[in-house]
Amino acid sequence: MKHTFTMISAGLFAALMAGPAMAAEKLTYYCSAQEDWCQLMANGFQDASGIDVNMTRKSSGETFAQIKAEASNPKGDVWWGGTGDPHLQAAEEGLTEPYVSPMREELQDWSISQATSAGDKTIGIYSGALGYGYNSELLAKNNLPVPACWKDLLKPEYKGHVQMANPNSSGTAYTTLATIVQLFGEEEGFEFMKGLHKNINQYTKSGSAPIKAAARGESIIGIVFMHDAVAQAVAGFPIKVVAPCEGTGYEIGSMSIIKGARNMENAKKFYDWALSKEAQALALQVNAFQVPSNKMAPTSDKAPDLASIKLIDYDFGKYGSSDERKRLLKKWDEEVSTLPQ
Structure with missing residues (x-):
């Protein structure tokens, strides 16, 4: 009995010692x-x-x-x-x-x-450059004008037809917020975000979700990186890609x-x-x-051909900093997301 126990113990010890060496990386x-x-x-x-x-x-x-x-x-x-x-x-x-x-x-x-x-x-x-895409079939069906600029998205006729992600969870949406602030200045930029808020139907968790919703016909316009809109167009959906006329940021x-x-x-x-x-x-x-x-x-x-797109001189040092990101997100939470739609 003692001999059997010794053999089992020795076998168990060998297995334990071999474990780390045999385990897959x-x-x-x-x-x-x-x-x-x-x-x-x-x-x-x-x-x-x-x-x-x-x-x-x-x-x-x-x-x-x-x-x-x-x-x-x-x-x-x-x-x-x-x-x-x-x-x-x-x-x-x-x-x-x-x-x-x-x-x-x-x-x-x-x-x-x-x-x-x-x-x-x-x-x-x-x-990749930031922009947006729209469902051309739904746009025509709703008799909506074709958007070409950031400020076009503020038009009252787009109310309930625009989707973007939440900048707290999505890098795409934070890039959008930082881009708008750099394009128009902070005061006018936040006025833009407030105006846009009136037309937003949903803030999604993922940055690419808004253009997927547009492709499925659940929304009309999705603010995303342009390559994500191109992917939906290539997949056969009626998505048109827009590089905003004022210029845009990039990632x-x-x-x-x-x-x-x-x-x-x-x-x-x-x-x-x-x-x-x-x-x-x-x-x-x-x-x-x-x-x-x-x-x-x-x-x-x-x-998207980055050389043909009007890109801003995006300040990655400033807008990638911890303090600036926290400050902008706090301001967006307090001044934009809480507003009625």
């Missing part, structure tokens, strides 16, 4: 891009590396809040995608880790500028390694892989029409 990956692109990136890295990927998809504002809440006990390893402003804020608040990838020499200047401004705690992975979609990541080496491996032309080319498989940061990665001919 892991990566916990937070993604703030479109769901199918997030999944494709997870599967692509898993196939390329043999590392098991656990992916969670949330909007950039929600992901930032989660990383902040988990700061004392980080559960994620790497955060990929979503607008750059919350990535910059996470860097400023010490929630992400500096890393200089050997892939940097292949990247666009704007990608490196994003990294430099954050002490190498984030980097640009794609870029530098970003990637960051989470400070205290449990799988730090795997996070760095993902980071390097995600900056490669092969990884960035995967975007074309899911109709993601952003401009990639790797200069050798292909860009779809359907992607």
